[in-house]
Each structure stands twice: as structure tokens, then as C-alpha cells.
Amino acid sequence: MSALPFAFLSPWLLAGLIVLPALYFLLRMVPPRPRSVHFPPLRLLLDIRSEESAARTPWWLILLRLGMAALIILALAAPILNPAPPVAPGSGPVALLVETGWASAPDWPQRVEAIESEIIRAETAGRPVALLDLGGGPSDLSITTPAGAREVLRTLAPRPDTSRPADHLDRITAFVREHAATEIVWFTSGLEARGGRAFAEGLAGIGNDSRVAVRVPARTTRALAGADNTPDALTVRVLRGESAAGESGSVRAFDLRGRPLGDTVFTFPDGDLQTTARFELPLELRNDIARLELADGRSAGGVQMLDERWRRRAVGLISGATADTAQPLLSPVYYLSRALEPFADVRNAAGGSASESVSTFVEDGVSVIAMADVGTLTPDAHDRLLAWVDNGGMLIRFAGSRLAAAEEDDLVPVRLRRGGRVLGGALAWSTPQGLGAFPPGSPFAGLPVAEEIKVNRQVLAEPSPDLAERTWAVLSDGTPLVTHRRQGTGTLVLFHVTADTVWSNLPISGVFVDMLRRTVALSGDAGTADATAEAGETAPATLAPTRTLDGTGAFRAPPPYAKPVPATGLPVADRDHPPGIYGPPDGFVAVNALEADAALARLDLDGLGVEVRSYVAAEPEPLAPWLMTAAFLALLADTILVLLLSGRMPRLRRAGATAALLAGAFLFHPVPGHAQEDKEMGAALTTRLAYVVTGDAEIDRISKAGLEGLTFELAARTAFEPGEPVGIDPARDELAFFPVIYWPVSESATTPPAETLARVDAYMKRGGSIIFDTRDAPFASTAGAANGALRRILAGLDVPELQQITPEHVLTKSFYLMSGFPGRFNEGPLWVEAQPTAEEQESGEADLVSSGDGVSPILITSNDLAGAWAADDQGRPLLPTVPSDPRQRELAYRAGINIVMYALTGNYKADQVHLPALLERLGQ
Numbered sequence: 001m002s003a004l005p006f007a008f009l010s011p012w013l014l015a016g017l018i019v020l021p022a023l024y025f026l027l028r029m030v031p032p033r034p035r036s037v038h039f040p041p042l043r044l045l046l047d048i049r050s051e052e053s054a055a056r057t058p059w060w061l062i063l064l065r066l067g068m069a070a071l072i073i074l075a076l077a078a079p080i081l082n083p084a085p086p087v088a089p090g091s092g093p094v095a096l097l098v099e100t101g102w103a104s105a106p107d108w109p110q111r112v113e114a115i116e117s118e119i120i121r122a123e124t125a126g127r128p129v130a131l132l133d134l135g136g137g138p139s140d141l142s143i144t145t146p147a148g149a150r151e152v153l154r155t156l157a158p159r160p161d162t163s164r165p166a167d168h169l170d171r172i173t174a175f176v177r178e179h180a181a182t183e184i185v186w187f188t189s190g191l192e193a194r195g196g197r198a199f200a201e202g203l204a205g206i207g208n209d210s211r212v213a214v215r216v217p218a219r220t221t222r223a224l225a226g227a228d229n230t231p232d233a234l235t236v237r238v239l240r241g242e243s244a245a246g247e248s249g250s251v252r253a254f255d256l257r258g259r260p261l262g263d264t265v266f267t268f269p270d271g272d273l274q275t276t277a278r279f280e281l282p283l284e285l286r287n288d289i290a291r292l293e294l295a296d297g298r299s300a301g302g303v304q305m306l307d308e309r310w311r312r313r314a315v316g317l318i319s320g321a322t323a324d325t326a327q328p329l330l331s332p333v334y335y336l337s338r339a340l341e342p343f344a345d346v347r348n349a350a351g352g353s354a355s356e357s358v359s360t361f362v363e364d365g366v367s368v369i370a371m372a373d374v375g376t377l378t379p380d381a382h383d384r385l386l387a388w389v390d391n392g393g394m395l396i397r398f399a400g401s402r403l404a405a406a407e408e409d410d411l412v413p414v415r416l417r418r419g420g421r422v423l424g425g426a427l428a429w430s431t432p433q434g435l436g437a438f439p440p441g442s443p444f445a446g447l448p449v450a451e452e453i454k455v456n457r458q459v460l461a462e463p464s465p466d467l468a469e470r471t472w473a474v475l476s477d478g479t480p481l482v483t484h485r486r487q488g489t490g491t492l493v494l495f496h497v498t499a500d501t502v503w504s505n506l507p508i509s510g511v512f513v514d515m516l517r518r519t520v521a522l523s524g525d526a527g528t529a530d531a532t533a534e535a536g537e538t539a540p541a542t543l544a545p546t547r548t549l550d551g552t553g554a555f556r557a558p559p560p561y562a563k564p565v566p567a568t569g570l571p572v573a574d575r576d577h578p579p580g581i582y583g584p585p586d587g588f589v590a591v592n593a594l595e596a597d598a599a600l601a602r603l604d605l606d607g608l609g610v611e612v613r614s615y616v617a618a619e620p621e622p623l624a625p626w627l628m629t630a631a632f633l634a635l636l637a638d639t640i641l642v643l644l645l646s647g648r649m650p651r652l653r654r655a656g657a658t659a660a661l662l663a664g665a666f667l668f669h670p671v672p673g674h675a676q677e678d679k680e681m682g683a684a685l686t687t688r689l690a691y692v693v694t695g696d697a698e699i700d701r702i703s704k705a706g707l708e709g710l711t712f713e714l715a716a717r718t719a720f721e722p723g724e725p726v727g728i729d730p731a732r733d734e735l736a737f738f739p740v741i742y743w744p745v746s747e748s749a750t751t752p753p754a755e756t757l758a759r760v761d762a763y764m765k766r767g768g769s770i771i772f773d774t775r776d777a778p779f780a781s782t783a784g785a786a787n788g789a790l791r792r793i794l795a796g797l798d799v800p801e802l803q804q805i806t807p808e809h810v811l812t813k814s815f816y817l818m819s820g821f822p823g824r825f826n827e828g829p830l831w832v833e834a835q836p837t838a839e840e841q842e843s844g845e846a847d848l849v850s851s852g853d854g855v856s857p858i859l860i861t862s863n864d865l866a867g868a869w870a871a872d873d874q875g876r877p878l879l880p881t882v883p884s885d886p887r888q889r890e891l892a893y894r895a896g897i898n899i900v901m902y903a904l905t906g907n908y909k910a911d912q913v914h915l916p917a918l919l920e921r922l923g924q
Contacts, residue, residue: 180209
């Protein structure tokens with residue numbers, strides 16, 4: 001029985017209200033108040049017949065008692081505030097359509113709860129369920145049981161791409177035509193993307209007695225797009241889908257190692273759908289930014305990856321023109337500056353000769369030097385420039401009369417003919433030549449060929465067998481326009497026309513800006529041998545995924561369906577190309593979830609006739625305890641009033657008794673959650689260790705005694721004084737208060753629910769450490785050991801790559817110098833998160849994902865650590881070690897202390913500053 005937002009779980013008990021009229025007549029009569037009369041000659045009255053008359057009960061007392069009875073009846077009917085809406089009557093299936101795109105990540109737990117509630121409602125009504133993932137490829141809907149739907153739901157997770165619900169409309173329509181009276185519930189992200197409105201219209205008109213409901217979030221997710229490294233700051237657009245009131249948030253910047261470089265605040269004005277976040281940092285720091293992400297509401301759309309295309313290079317410009325002719329608006333440097341300023345830090349030569357400018361720029365360490373019509377350099381400047389290119393620099397040269405007249409020059413990528421090719425000359429064409437198609441292997445591939453570009457003159461390249469491989473752009477007759485050559489670890493690039501409009505109109509075209517942008521993007525930092533990626537002849541056509549983002553914006557190993565992306569162009573994520581990093585760490589390409597010019601819009605469901613509900617509804621609240629409390633207060637009031645009317649309550653004690661009774665009434669009403677709050681408050685105020693309560697009394701007893709013993713040793717041997725250890729339930733208790741959690745695993749351990757595993761996974765990702773102890777080292781290789789239960793638990797967690805602890809690991813020296821980590825047993829290894837190899841650290845591949853201060857989130861052992869730590873009140877061990885060796889128990893305590901200190905302090909002991917002290921302790 002329901003009347004929104006109110007319902008009764010036992011409405012039949014409301015029939016008790018019909019007895020209230022009868023109670024009214026019963027309560028009207030009350031015995032008369034007794035009176036005492038002092039009259040000595042009672043003998044005269046013995047034979048007198050007395051007459052008695054009933055007095056009426058006061059109307060306000062009758063109303064009080066009737067109200068008390070009504071409150072009790074209402075409480076027994078189990079009223080609920082904000083009840084869940086019932087399933088529509090019918091026997092057809094309930095089809096649950098779930099969007100799993102990146103926009104569902106921020107409130108995914110609420111969506112799972114909403115889906116669970118729909119499954120429960122269908123189960124209550126005895127209706128079958130069909131669950132479809134709208135984020136995957138088109139697939140058929142199939143009917144299953146509610147239990148089967150829950151299993152499918154546990155496998156779902158937010159995807160890094162955008163859902164395409166319209167791709168599934170045909171199969172959904174076929175399912176509804178086959179099953180009449182289907183109730184469709186669409187769990188959408190609330191964003192208009194990939195045909196969301198068309199999909200909603202298709203569902204609304206699907207027919208066959210179907211009923212459509214749409215669950216939408218109260219607020220759509222926020223996203224980032226269109227990062228731009230301007231001369232003053234690095235900017236990124238922040239997007240939202242609804243024209244809401246003004247709001248603020250923050251964006252954080254990280255480098256390739258995951259280290260924070262800064263954060264900035266953005267503000268949405270009232271009604272605006274987008275705003276801009278600015279990082280006003282020095283150019284060097286801005287160039288180090290590799291990842292931008294929203295601080296709140298993490299998702300793949302809220303992450304903006306940056307690669308070399310967003311790096312703002314320092315470009316030094318040198319012109320061969322003399323001071324007499326180099327007018328500001330006619331100088332080649334002017335055209336180059338205007339073309340380079342949108343994406344590079346342009347530095348003009350401060351007067352002097354070209355040779356002096358070369359020396360200045362080389363000393364400043366610029367990434368690119370562009371020379372416009374420079375023919376000859378001094379030998380010293382030539383040698384310095386050649387060494388700079390060999391060491392990773394990029395030299396971009398533009399032709400002109402001086403270059404055409406120069407003698408042999410080894411700072412050009414190809415051999416040039418003396419003179420040049422002029423319109424109407426001996427080596428000439430009769431009409432100006434246009435721009436030809438860019439070769440497939442060129443970095444300019446994919447750029448539009450502007451027909452309005454005309455070339456009147458150029459310097460010609462001598463034919464050679466490798467000329468085609470060194471050519472990046474050609475004219476319509478096939479002659480090279482842009483050539484390049486690798487020189488050491490750097491690059492030489494030559495535009496065979498001038499940087500001004502004397503020989504062609506290329507410098508005033510938009511294609512010229514794009515050509516320079518892609519050329520400069522291939523440059524690296526001079527001085528690093530691997531900074532400049534191979535271009536042209538050795539550049540790969542495609543780049544394989546290295547690390548990709550999941551729906552929440554966290555790095556993961558590439559999924560099996562991820563395909564390589566083209567090495568050129570600006571790839572955008574889709575179903576086959578999830579956002580992330582593609583290619584090697586020293587030359588990767590960043591693929592983002594949203595295009596640079598993307599915009600978000602809220603899904604419009606007006607006029608479709610579908611039921612729209614929010615994901616997060618008010619929690620159902622039982623009202624019976626409050627009604628019973630009110631009835632008890634009414635009873636107390638009735639008792640007091642009767643005592644007052646009968647004269648049995650002394651006047652001096654009335655006030656005190658009334659106060660005591662009212663205090664008891666308030667104590668009668670229990671407030672749930674106090675014990676839980678006290679437990680969490682104690683954990684928050686005092687650092688303490690925790691163990692997972694398994695339900696096995698013996699295991700829990702040993703775990704508690706073991707952590708108590710370790711706590712005592714920590715307080716005695718270190719400056720850390722932890723509080724008493726506590727047993728926790730990962731499904732209910734807050735885990736963030738405990739730096740280390742001990743989890744004993746037995747053969748009979750059951751797999752926790754997905755919600756519990758999600759809480760455990762979040763705890764480990766936020767810096768917590770869990771010790772999984774199977775306690776079966778002597779039998780670890782036998783069938784039926786606790787390893788099977790541990791595998792089932794770990795199957796639901798995002799466990800990093802593991803390795804057996806090595807002597808170099810910081811855990812072996814966090815407090816004591818340890819070579820092993822024994823417990824009751826000394827046979828099992830300790831497994832921790834795998835450390836990157838020296839090669840990975842050197843190449844930078846290990847820096848793509850960072851861990852919390854180097855602490856392993858998971859430790860796995862089978863040596864029964866708690867069994868070795870456990871002691872009674874007298875300090876006597878509860879369990880023997882195997883083999884029986886007092887030294888082994890001491891090493892077990894040291895192992896526990898090392899683990900706790902490692903979890904609390906991180907990997908600071910790996911710093912080289914500690915090396916002398918460690919060598920001294922080792923006696924070396």
C-alpha cells in the first residue's frame with residue numbers, strides 16, 4: 001500500500017482503526033474520585049442506602065487515549081517514508097538497459113544500487129529480467145532470472161568510450177515484439193550523445209503494451225577537452241551538460257611520472273555550459289604536464305592526456321636579410337613569427353650576424369632553430385650548429401637567394417643545384433606550380449591540399465636514390481618542396497621556398513601553419529639522445545596501445561580489443577581505440593575521450609511520454625519507531641494525568657516525576673548507529689591495526705591476539721604507539737582509518753560481494769595495505785589449500801603485478817635489516833607489488849602509472865604471521881613455531897614491525913641518503 005512518498009508494509013493492520021469508536025464509549029466512564037468525610041456518629045448512617053453516580057471522563061483525556069491507540073495501530077502497520085516505487089502490474093519481462101560509457105563513472109555505485117533495486121522489484125513481482133550493456137557492441141537481449149541478472153551486473157564497469165545506445169535499438173525492438181508487456185528501464189548518463197534523443201524516441205514508440213522508464217542522474221558528469229598551450233598559460237576547457245547555477249571546481253596537472261605540478265580553480269558562470277581552467281606556470285613546467293584531470297567526479301572524459309603535440313617548443317628565428325631591407329612587415333621572420341606563435345615560444349635574434357645568433361641560441365638550449373635564407377656561417381658557428389643538431393636539435397631552413405648561391409652546404413638535407421628554378425627561366429615551368437598531395441609517410445599526411453597555393457620559384461634538389469624517402473611535400477609536378485634528413489639524433493628540414501611571399505604565397509596560407517606545427521612537434525630537447533622521435537623513413541605507420549584509461553580515468557593494461565592508432569593525425573577515442581597512451585614512452589601519442597571542440601548537452605526527454613526518475617532517491621525510512629515513541633509518551637502523559645486527577649501524586653514531587661518520565665521516554669527511543677559511530681571515531685582519533693573478522697571463532701581469536709602482540713612490540717621498540725587493534729567487516733566498516741589490515745584466509749572462506757570488493761579495491765588504491773595470509777605454508781602446494789579461496793577473493797580486485805620480495809626491496813630495511821619474513825612457518829615467500837626494472841625506469845615506461853609513495857597495496861604470505869605474534873595475558877606464545885625456534889618468533893615480530901613502518905613511512909628508506917647508515921649496520 002503506497003501513497004507517495006509514504007507506504008505501509010502491513011496495511012491490513014490498519015483495520016484495527018475501526019475499534020476506535022468502541023474505545024470512545026469505553027473511555028467515557030471513569031470511577032468517581034474517592035472522598036474522605038469525618039463524621040463520628042457513623043452508627044446512625046449504617047442503615048442508610050447509598051446512591052452512586054458515574055462521572056464523565058474529560059474529552060481531552062478521551063482524545064489522548066484514542067490518539068495513543070491510533071499510534072500503536074499505525075506503528076504495527078509498518079509505515080515507510082519514501083518507499084520504492086512498485087513494479088507495474090503485468091507478467092512481461094523487465095528489460096534493464098544500462099549505459100556504461102565514461103559519463104557513468106562518477107556515480108557508478110548509485111547506478112548499481114538503482115539497478116539492484118529494479119532487479120529486486122522484478123523478483124518480488126515474479127517477473128523475468130533481461131539486462132543489456134549499451135556500452136558494448138550490438139548484442140541480443142536474453143531473458144534470465146534475477147540471480148542471473150545480478151551476475152551480469154557484477155561484470156559491468158564503466159567503459160572509457162561513449163555509449164552508443166542507438167546501435168542497439170533494432171535488437172531491443174525485436175525483443176519487445178517477441179515479449180508483450182515488457183517494462184523497459186533505461187539507465188542513462190543524462191547526456192545527449194551518439195543519438196540519445198533518437199534512441200529515447202524509438203523506445204517511446206516501441207509499442208506492444210510496453211512501458212518505458214528512464215533513470216537519469218540529478219547532475220551530469222563534467223569533462224575536459226581542448227587543451228591549448230598558449231604563450232601565457234596552459235588552458236583546458238571544462239564542460240557540463242546542463243545550464244545550471246554557477247559552480248566551482250579544480251583541475252590538477254601531473255607529469256609523466258604522476259607527480260603533481262599544480263592545480264587551478266575554474267568557475268562556471270550561471271547558465272554557462274563551459275568554462276576555462278588556466279595553469280599560469282613557467283614554460284618549462286607547462287611542457288612537463290602530461291595529464292590533466294578533474295579533482296572531483298573522476299572519469300575518462302575528465303582526463304586530458306598531453307603528448308608532444310601540446311608541448312610548446314622554444315624556436316629561435318634567424319634571418320639572413322640585412323638591416324637595410326629587413327622591414328618589420330616584409331621580413332621573413334615576421335611571417336615565421338606569426339605562424340609559430342600559436343604553438344611555440346618564439347625567440348628572435350637580437351641583432352648581430354647569423355653566426356652570433358646561432359651561438360646564442362645553442363647556448364640557450366632551444367629545441368628548434370629556424371633560419372630564413374642564411375647562406376654561409378663562420379666555421380666556428382657551423383661546427384657548433386652541426387654538433388647541436390647531432391645532439392638532438394632540429395634545424396629548419398628556408399630557401400632564398402643567399403642559400404641558392406651558397407657553395408656546398410652540409411646543413412641541408414639534400415644536395416641542391418646552384419641557382420634556382422624560376423618562372424620563365426631555363427629550368428622553369430610556364431605557369432606557377434601548385435601544391436601536390438602529401439606522401440603517405442610524411443608528417444603532413446592528412447592535411448588538405450590548398451589549390452590557391454602557387455610557387456613561382458624554388459631551389460631544386462639534385463636527383464638521388466633516396467630523394468623520395470627524404471621528401472615530405474612536393475609540388476604538383478613532383479619536384480620536392482620540403483625535404484628532411486636525420487643528422488645524428490637531430491633533424492635537418494628544408495623548405496625549398498622563402499619564408500616570405502617573394503617566391504610563393506605558401507607563408508600566408510593556413511597549410512603553412514599546420515606544416516610548421518607538425519614539423520616542430522617532431523623536435524626534442526637538444527642534449528638528449530632519444531628526445532627526437534624517428535621521422536620519415538623510420539616512423540611507424542601505426543602505434544600500439546601502451547597504457548589505456550578505464551572508465552574512471554585510471555591507467556590500466558590495454559584491453560584485448562584495443563587496436564593501434566595512426567602515427568600521424570589527431571586520433572580520438574572510440575570503441576576500438578580507448579583513450580590512453582599509444583606508442584613508446586619516448587614518443588607516445590595521447591588519445592583522449594573527447595574531441596578538442598567537443599560540447600556536452602543534457603538529454604532532452606520532454607514530450608516523449610516516458611517516466612523519468614532520478615538515480616538517487618530519498619532513502620526509505622521506517623516510521624514505526626517514531627510512532628511507538630509517540631505512543632509511549634502519550635501513555636506517560638495519561639498516567640500522570642490520572643494520578644493528578646485521583647490526588648495520588650503529591651504536589652511537591654509532580655515536577656520532578658514528570659521530568660524523570662520524559663527523560664525515560666527519550667531514552668526509550670533507540671538511535672541506531674551509535675556503536676558504529678563510536679567505533680569509527682575511535683579509529684579516526686587513534687592509529688591502530690585491524691584484522692578482518694572471518695566468522696571462525698578460532699581464527700578471529702588468533703588474529704586479535706596476534707595484532708595485540710604486534711601492537712605491544714611496536715610500542716616497546718619504536719616511537720609509534722598504536723591503539724588497541726580492532727576487528728572489522730569490510731562490507732560495513734570504514735577502512736580508510738587503518739594503515740594495515742590483516743586478512744586471514746581459510747579454505748572455507750567465501751567470496752565477498754562485489755560491493756565489498758569495490759570498497760577493498762578503493763582502500764588499496766588510496767594508499768592502504770592489506771596482508772593476505774593463507775597460513776598454510778607447509779601445505780601450500782597441496783590441493784584444497786586456502787590458495788583457492790585467496791584466488792577467488794583476488795579475482796574481484798584490481799591486483800597489480802606481483803613478485804616475490806627481493807633483497808633490494810625497501811621493505812627489507814624499513815626498520816630492521818631483514819632477509820626473510822617468517823611467521824609460525826618459514827617456508828612461504830612474501831609477495832608484493834612488482835617493482836619496475838632498471839630498464840623500465842631508465843626508459844620512462846615505469847613512470848606512466850604512479851603508486852602511493854611506493855607502498856605495495858597488497859602483501860601475500862602463507863607463513864601465519866598472526867600465529868607467531870599471538871600471546872596470552874602473561875606474554876606466553878599461544879602457538880608454537882614450525883620448527884620450534886625462539887629466533888624465528890623474534891624474526892616474525894621484526895617482520896611485522898617492518899611491514900607496519902613500511903606502510904606508515906613509504907619508500908623513503910630507498911633514498912641514497914640512507915645508504916651510508918645501512919652499510920654501517922651491515923658492517924661494510
